[in-house]
Amino acid sequence: MRVAFLGLGIMGHAMASNLAKAGHEVAVWNRTPGKQVEGARDAATPAAAAQGAEVVWLCVSDTAAVESVLFGPDGVEKSLAEGMIIADSSTISPSATVKFAERVRAKGVAYVDAPMTGSKIGAGNGTLIFMVGGDEATIERLKPLFAAMGKKIFRMGDTGKGQATKLAMNLQIALIFEGFAEALTLATKLGVEPQQLLSLIEATMVRSGVVDYKGPFVLQRDFTPNFPLRLMHKDIRLTLEAAKEARVKLPALETVEEIYEMATEDGHQDLDYAATLTLLEKWAGVQVKGEAA
Numbered sequence: 001m002r003v004a005f006l007g008l009g010i011m012g013h014a015m016a017s018n019l020a021k022a023g024h025e026v027a028v029w030n031r032t033p034g035k036q037v038e039g040a041r042d043a044a045t046p047a048a049a050a051q052g053a054e055v056v057w058l059c060v061s062d063t064a065a066v067e068s069v070l071f072g073p074d075g076v077e078k079s080l081a082e083g084m085i086i087a088d089s090s091t092i093s094p095s096a097t098v099k100f101a102e103r104v105r106a107k108g109v110a111y112v113d114a115p116m117t118g119s120k121i122g123a124g125n126g127t128l129i130f131m132v133g134g135d136e137a138t139i140e141r142l143k144p145l146f147a148a149m150g151k152k153i154f155r156m157g158d159t160g161k162g163q164a165t166k167l168a169m170n171l172q173i174a175l176i177f178e179g180f181a182e183a184l185t186l187a188t189k190l191g192v193e194p195q196q197l198l199s200l201i202e203a204t205m206v207r208s209g210v211v212d213y214k215g216p217f218v219l220q221r222d223f224t225p226n227f228p229l230r231l232m233h234k235d236i237r238l239t240l241e242a243a244k245e246a247r248v249k250l251p252a253l254e255t256v257e258e259i260y261e262m263a264t265e266d267g268h269q270d271l272d273y274a275a276t277l278t279l280l281e282k283w284a285g286v287q288v289k290g291e292a293a
């Protein structure tokens with residue numbers, strides 16, 4: 001298929017590469033020039049990338065970025081044509097997504113929100129899991145592209161429901177990790193060996209995918225970003241905003257948001273979100289480490 005891929009960050013670059021590798025005709029654009037994707041054509045603007053494309057796929061930071069790529073000067077809107085599909089894998093506001101979709105629908109363009117999970121590793125090896133909102137026929141047309149970038153798609157409902165689901169998923173990741181980080185900090189302060197605690201967690205119902213994945217990194221004190229703290233913080237804020245719009249109260253997430261705020265003040269925004277642990281350590285006066293760290 002002819003695809004314009006906009007946004008070549010950690011996730012987008014790997015996704016666009018996989019589309020090109022799968023034989024799709026890909027044009028790429030990134031706000032900061034100089035990023036290339038093997039097998040893809042470089043475009044100077046979002047509008048130039050989208051010109052003649054069947055599908056325009058976005059993966060940029062946040063709601064404002066999606067809005068500017070779509071509707072800003074030289075935005076995708078200039079090249080919209082009847083029958084085109086816009087797919088957005090950025091994590092952004094569900095209500096803004098619905099508004100963007102309405103605006104392009106007037107031009108006969110379908111809009112699918114397709115945020116994903118699977119992190120940098122899943123993007124690299126094409127095993128992402130997509131949570132998708134949009135009509136079934138449109139999603140069906142996108143299947144070859146989903147197959148090149150991921151291993152599974154879950155249709156969650158109409159446009160906007162992919163984003164709503166993503167926020168509900170990241171809410172859980174943030175809270176599960178915070179529970180793990182608090183447990184590690186307390187246990188360490190009370191004299192328990194962190195590696196022993198992790199082994200016990202793995203053998204019991206406390207086990208979780210989040211802890212399986214993050215535990216080894218944390219015990220090695222490796223906070224290089226798989227999922228940067230600034231992006232998890234953005235998602236937490238988006239979740240609280242969506243909750244406010246829907247008149248839902250999320251007291252645990254509100255507290256965790258304050259921890260992200262303080263971690264940002266400490267300069268950790270570009271580290272992995274697991275670096276929120278360092279705040280708890282600072283307050284407790286301990287450091288959590290595995291034997292080899």
Ligand code: NA7
Pocket residue numbers: 007008009010011012030031032059060061062064065066068069089090091092231235
């Ligand atoms: P990264 O690696 O931080 O990449 C973000 C990308 O978004 C990168 O290409 C940025 O371009 C682009 N960006 C940011 N702001 C803008 C604006 N205003 N206009 C156009 N492009 C912009 O993030 P990930 O790849 O890890 O994640 C991307 C999304 O997926 C995000 O929503 C996650 O929550 C999930 P730059 O190179 O900085 O010019």
